[in-house]
Amino acid sequence: MCLTLESVSFSYPNGPAILHDANLTFEQGAYYLVRGPSGSGKSTLLRLLCRLEEIQAGSIQYKECDITDIAPASLRRCVAYVQQMPTLLPGTVRDNLLLPFSFHSNKNVTPPADLELTGYLDSFLLTGITLDSEANRLSVGQSQRICLIRSLLLHPEVILLDEPTASLDPESAEVVLKKTMELSRQGITVIMISHSEKTPEGVNQIVSILDKGLVAQ
Numbered sequence: 001m002c003l004t005l006e007s008v009s010f011s012y013p014n015g016p017a018i019l020h021d022a023n024l025t026f027e028q029g030a031y032y033l034v035r036g037p038s039g040s041g042k043s044t045l046l047r048l049l050c051r052l053e054e055i056q057a058g059s060i061q062y063k064e065c066d067i068t069d070i071a072p073a074s075l076r077r078c079v080a081y082v083q084q085m086p087t088l089l090p091g092t093v094r095d096n097l098l099l100p101f102s103f104h105s106n107k108n109v110t111p112p113a114d115l116e117l118t119g120y121l122d123s124f125l126l127t128g129i130t131l132d133s134e135a136n137r138l139s140v141g142q143s144q145r146i147c148l149i150r151s152l153l154l155h156p157e158v159i160l161l162d163e164p165t166a167s168l169d170p171e172s173a174e175v176v177l178k179k180t181m182e183l184s185r186q187g188i189t190v191i192m193i194s195h196s197e198k199t200p201e202g203v204n205q206i207v208s209i210l211d212k213g214l215v216a217q
């Protein structure tokens with residue numbers, strides 16, 4: 001088992017229950033879609049899994065270890081979160097891709113060479129963009145893919161994707177789906193929020209966030 005939620009409850013201050021006594025299991029290398037109406041708590045679930053929010057009751061385990069016993073920076077290297085609104089800093093695409101390698105927690109990790117970075121740009125159909133392109137000139141969809149590549153460079157074991165295809169044309173969305181399927185086949189657990197009615201081939205399970213903090217798997 002990769003990630004498990006046991007009797008987890010969470011609400012924002014003075015808000016209704018986002019999760020109430022929720023139990024979920026995520027297996028290593030499986031592909032999950034998270035669905036639910038707008039505002040039901042899909043992003044919150046992903047944020048809880050990487051400790052960007054802290055649960056108020058129950059426990060979340062990553063590889064049988066309570067996540068509150070793992071330093072947030074270490075947890076997020078293994079359980080990477082790619083948020084819905086991509087955040088890139090001023091500077092080049094290269095600067096942004098290599099940003100995590102400047103963090104103290106990654107000081108022992110060797111940064112990838114340009115050739116590897118360019119390979120990622122090509123494989124995510126970021127044609128016309130080079131490592132020297134200015135990051136603030138990219139579209140939302142392009143920036144989202146740069147953020148996804150940036151998290152992959154640290155070789156996470158779980159990747160949490162908040163609607164990564166929402167701003168993409170069908171061809172680019174297909175590429176992101178194909179690449180994330182590939183990751184799951186390589187043993188990475190993929191947990192992706194999706195509003196699409198279609199369930200792509202290769203998805204192992206749907207997690208639904210229902211009313212009143214209930215979840216179904």
Ligand SMILES: Nc1ncnc2c1ncn2[C@@H]1O[C@H](COP(=O)(O)OP(=O)(O)OP(=O)(O)O)[C@@H](O)[C@H]1O
Pocket residue numbers: 012013015018036037038039040041042043044045
């Ligand atoms: N930081 C916060 N403080 C207080 N309430 C919040 C906060 N973040 C989210 N919420 C509220 O919690 C609820 C769940 O939000 P969340 O973003 O998890 O939903 P979602 O299912 O991902 O929505 P969408 O599909 O629209 O992106 C919403 O009612 C939202 O307004």
